[in-house]
Amino acid sequence: MMSEFWIILTGALVASSCGFLGCFLILRRMAMLGDAISHAILPGIVIAFLLSGSRSTLPMLLGAAVFGLVCSVVIESLRKQGVQADAAMSVTFTALFSVGIILVSLFTRQVDLDLDCVLYGEIAYVPWDTWEIAGIDLGPRAVWAVGSVFLLSLVLITLFYKQFKICSFDPAMAAAIGIPVSLFHYLLMGMVSVTTVASFESVGAILVVAMLIVPAATAYLLTDRLNIMLILSIIMGTLSSVGGYVIAQQIDASIAGCMTIMAAFLFVLAFLFSPKHGVLTRWWIRRQLKMRLSGEKA
Amino acid sequence: MAIFQLVRSFFDDPNALWVISGTTLLGLCSGVLGCFAFLRKRGLMGDVLAHSTLPGICLAFMITGSKHPFFFLIGATLTGIAASLCIGWITRYSRIKEDTALGLVLSVFFGVGIVLLTQIQHSDNGNQSGLDKFLFGQSASMVASDVQVMGTVAVILLILCFLFFKELKLLCFDANFGRSLGFPMRGLDFMLMLFLVVAVVIGLQAAGVVLMAALLITPAAAARYWTERLEHMVLISAAMGAFSGILGTWISSVAYHLSTGPIIVISATSVFMLSMIFAPQRGLLAKWIRLMKIRKQVARENLFAWIYESCEGEGNESVSIHRLNHHPSLKKHKQMLHQLEKEGYLQLETGEDGKPSVIRLTEKGWETAYETVLYKRMLEVWLMHEGDLESDVHSEAITSKEQIPDRLIPELRQLLVRHGHEPKRYQVRSTPLKEGVPS
Structure with a gap:
C-alpha cells in the first residue's frame, strides 16, 4: 500500500513539474527542445558518473544541467549562424546523444549505467531506493529529488511569473522593456534539464518528453489564460499519473508507459471535447448555428 | 603501413563489406531524402518517425510471432504513417502548433511502444531480444540478406526521388505556386513523408532510432553551406551521407569495436562542423x-x-x-x-x-582624402534631400563612390556648395565647386 503511494506520488511530482515547465515550452514553440535536451544530457550523466564514481543524484544533476545548457547554447548559436531551427536542434542533440552512447560503450566496465534504464526508467523500483540519514528512513530518494526540483521551479516561476509570461508571449516587447530575455531563456532551459534528469530514474528520458508536452498541450486546449493553464497542466499530470498506475496494475505493463497513454487519452478528450477548441464542440456549435439560421430563414 | 594493414584486415572480413555497402547506401539515400526534409523544415520529422516505429515493430511481433525483418518493416512503416497523419490532424484541427504536435506524437507513440514491449516481456514467449536491437541499431550484425533488402529499397527510393525531382523541388520552395499550377501538393507532401518513413525504417537496423534522425538531417544541413542550388545540394548531401557511412563503419570496425550508429553520426557531425567553418561563401571563416x-x-x-x-x-x-x-x-x-x-x-x-x-x-594622399570626403559628404547631402532627388537607387544601398548615379553628381555638388559643406581643401588642382551648373 505504502509503495503504491510512493509510486503514484513520484509519478504525480514528475508529471506536475514537467507539465508546469512544458506550458512555457509550448507557448514559446520550443516543445521539441525538451526532447532535444532529454537526449543531450546523456554525456553529462556519464561524465558525472565517471568523475564522481557514484550514482548519487547531485553530481548527475549537475552534469545533466551543464549539458542541457550546452545543448541549448549550441542550438541558439547555430540558429544565429543562420541554420534553421529544426535542423540546428536535430544536429545538436543527435551529436551529443551519440557522444553519450560512445562514452557508455567505451567505459562500459566502469559505468554501471543501463541504457535501457536511462531510456525507459523503472518507476516500480522507486519505493525501495530509500534515502536514509542516521538510520532514519526518509522515504524514496526519487521523491526527494523530483520534489525539490519541482519546488525549485515553482519558486522560480512564482518569483518571475511576469517576466516568464512576457518572454513567452512577446519576446520583442520583453526585450524592449528591459527584461533580460536570453537570461530567462537559459534559466528555463536549465530548469528543463534539471527536471529531466531528476525524472530520469523514475520515468526514463523519452517519457519525460511525454510529461513535458502532453499535459501542457491538453491544458493549452482547455484555456486561454496562462495561470489557469499552469494549474490545469499540473492537474492533468496528476490525473495521468494516477490513471496510468491503475491501468498498469490492470494489464501488468510498464507504469511509465501507461502514464503516457493516460496522458494521451486525456489529450484526445480535450482535443475532441474542449469547450472552446474541441473538434466535436466546434462541429456541434456550427451545426446549431446552421440549424438556427435555416430556422430563421424559414 | 599500419593504416594499410588496417584497411586490408578490414576487407578480408567478408561480412564487413556487406555492412559497409549497407551503411553507404543508407547514407546516400537518407542524404538525398534529407535535403527535401530539410527544405520543408521537417528536420525533426526523422526523429519522430523513428520513435513512432517502435509500436509497429512490437505489434508485428505480437501478431506474427516471428522476428523476420520483413514483418518488422511492414509494422514500422504502418505506425510511421499513422504518426505523420496524426501530426497533420492535430495541427490542422486544433490550435496546437507543429512543434508541440511533433513532440506529442513522438512521446505518445513511444510510450505505447514501451507498454507493448513490456507486454511482450511479460508474456510467455518472452524472447524479445531482437526487438531492442531495432532501437539502438547494430549494423555489425547485418548479414547479406539484410543488406540486400535495404539496398533494394534504398535504390527504389533514389529512383523515385529522381523521377519526382521537379515535383519535390516545387514542394520545397513554393507549394502554393505548385497548387496554382494544378499539382496535388497535399499528395506530394504525403509521398515525401512516405519516402521518409521508408528510409527511416530501413535505417533503423543499421543506425538505431535516434541516430537515424541525424543521418537524415545532418548531411543536408552540411550540404546547404556549400551551394545555393538544389541539384548540387542533393548531390553533395548524398556524397556526405555516404562518406559518413563509410567512415563511421570503418572506424567502428577497425578501431575500438564501438557500435556503428553513434560513430556514423559523429562523422556526419564532423563533416557538418567542417562545412560550417570552411564553406566558401556561407562558412564562418x-x-x-x-x-x-x-x-x-x-x-x-x-x-x-x-x-x-x-x-x-x-x-x-x-x-x-x-x-x-x-x-x-x-x-x-x-x-x-x-x-x-x-x-x-x-x-x-x-x-x-x-x-x-x-x-x-602627400599629393597622392590629398587626392584620395579629397575623393573620400567628397563621396562621404555627397552621401550625407543625398540623405538630407532624398525626397527631392529623383533616382532609381536608394541612398542606403550605396556602398562605394562608383555606385552614385552619374546623373545625380552635378546636383549633389550644387547642394554641397549651397550648404557650404563642399570639401574646401585641395581644390586648386581639381575642378572648383561653384554654385551653378558645372561643365
Whole structure:
C-alpha cells in the first residue's frame, strides 16, 4: 500500500513539474527542445558518473544541467549562424546523444549505467531506493529529488511569473522593456534539464518528453489564460499519473508507459471535447448555428 | 603501413563489406531524402518517425510471432504513417502548433511502444531480444540478406526521388505556386513523408532510432553551406551521407569495436562542423574574412576623412598624431598610418621623443582624402534631400563612390556648395565647386 503511494506520488511530482515547465515550452514553440535536451544530457550523466564514481543524484544533476545548457547554447548559436531551427536542434542533440552512447560503450566496465534504464526508467523500483540519514528512513530518494526540483521551479516561476509570461508571449516587447530575455531563456532551459534528469530514474528520458508536452498541450486546449493553464497542466499530470498506475496494475505493463497513454487519452478528450477548441464542440456549435439560421430563414 | 594493414584486415572480413555497402547506401539515400526534409523544415520529422516505429515493430511481433525483418518493416512503416497523419490532424484541427504536435506524437507513440514491449516481456514467449536491437541499431550484425533488402529499397527510393525531382523541388520552395499550377501538393507532401518513413525504417537496423534522425538531417544541413542550388545540394548531401557511412563503419570496425550508429553520426557531425567553418561563401571563416576586409576598408576611409577634416577645420597642412588618441574609434587603427606611409599617401614626421608626432598628407594622399570626403559628404547631402532627388537607387544601398548615379553628381555638388559643406581643401588642382551648373 505504502509503495503504491510512493509510486503514484513520484509519478504525480514528475508529471506536475514537467507539465508546469512544458506550458512555457509550448507557448514559446520550443516543445521539441525538451526532447532535444532529454537526449543531450546523456554525456553529462556519464561524465558525472565517471568523475564522481557514484550514482548519487547531485553530481548527475549537475552534469545533466551543464549539458542541457550546452545543448541549448549550441542550438541558439547555430540558429544565429543562420541554420534553421529544426535542423540546428536535430544536429545538436543527435551529436551529443551519440557522444553519450560512445562514452557508455567505451567505459562500459566502469559505468554501471543501463541504457535501457536511462531510456525507459523503472518507476516500480522507486519505493525501495530509500534515502536514509542516521538510520532514519526518509522515504524514496526519487521523491526527494523530483520534489525539490519541482519546488525549485515553482519558486522560480512564482518569483518571475511576469517576466516568464512576457518572454513567452512577446519576446520583442520583453526585450524592449528591459527584461533580460536570453537570461530567462537559459534559466528555463536549465530548469528543463534539471527536471529531466531528476525524472530520469523514475520515468526514463523519452517519457519525460511525454510529461513535458502532453499535459501542457491538453491544458493549452482547455484555456486561454496562462495561470489557469499552469494549474490545469499540473492537474492533468496528476490525473495521468494516477490513471496510468491503475491501468498498469490492470494489464501488468510498464507504469511509465501507461502514464503516457493516460496522458494521451486525456489529450484526445480535450482535443475532441474542449469547450472552446474541441473538434466535436466546434462541429456541434456550427451545426446549431446552421440549424438556427435555416430556422430563421424559414 | 599500419593504416594499410588496417584497411586490408578490414576487407578480408567478408561480412564487413556487406555492412559497409549497407551503411553507404543508407547514407546516400537518407542524404538525398534529407535535403527535401530539410527544405520543408521537417528536420525533426526523422526523429519522430523513428520513435513512432517502435509500436509497429512490437505489434508485428505480437501478431506474427516471428522476428523476420520483413514483418518488422511492414509494422514500422504502418505506425510511421499513422504518426505523420496524426501530426497533420492535430495541427490542422486544433490550435496546437507543429512543434508541440511533433513532440506529442513522438512521446505518445513511444510510450505505447514501451507498454507493448513490456507486454511482450511479460508474456510467455518472452524472447524479445531482437526487438531492442531495432532501437539502438547494430549494423555489425547485418548479414547479406539484410543488406540486400535495404539496398533494394534504398535504390527504389533514389529512383523515385529522381523521377519526382521537379515535383519535390516545387514542394520545397513554393507549394502554393505548385497548387496554382494544378499539382496535388497535399499528395506530394504525403509521398515525401512516405519516402521518409521508408528510409527511416530501413535505417533503423543499421543506425538505431535516434541516430537515424541525424543521418537524415545532418548531411543536408552540411550540404546547404556549400551551394545555393538544389541539384548540387542533393548531390553533395548524398556524397556526405555516404562518406559518413563509410567512415563511421570503418572506424567502428577497425578501431575500438564501438557500435556503428553513434560513430556514423559523429562523422556526419564532423563533416557538418567542417562545412560550417570552411564553406566558401556561407562558412564562418569566409564570413569572418569578409568582415575583416570591410572593417579595414571602413577604417581606412575614416582615417583619410579624419585627417582631411582636421586640416580643413584649422587650415593647417598637417595634423598632430596626439589628437588621434582622443578619437573614440580611430585610435585603435594607429598602425594603419604606417601602412599608408608605405603606400605613399602620407608622411609621418618624427617628434622630439623619436616617435612619429605629425601626419602630413602627400599629393597622392590629398587626392584620395579629397575623393573620400567628397563621396562621404555627397552621401550625407543625398540623405538630407532624398525626397527631392529623383533616382532609381536608394541612398542606403550605396556602398562605394562608383555606385552614385552619374546623373545625380552635378546636383549633389550644387547642394554641397549651397550648404557650404563642399570639401574646401585641395581644390586648386581639381575642378572648383561653384554654385551653378558645372561643365
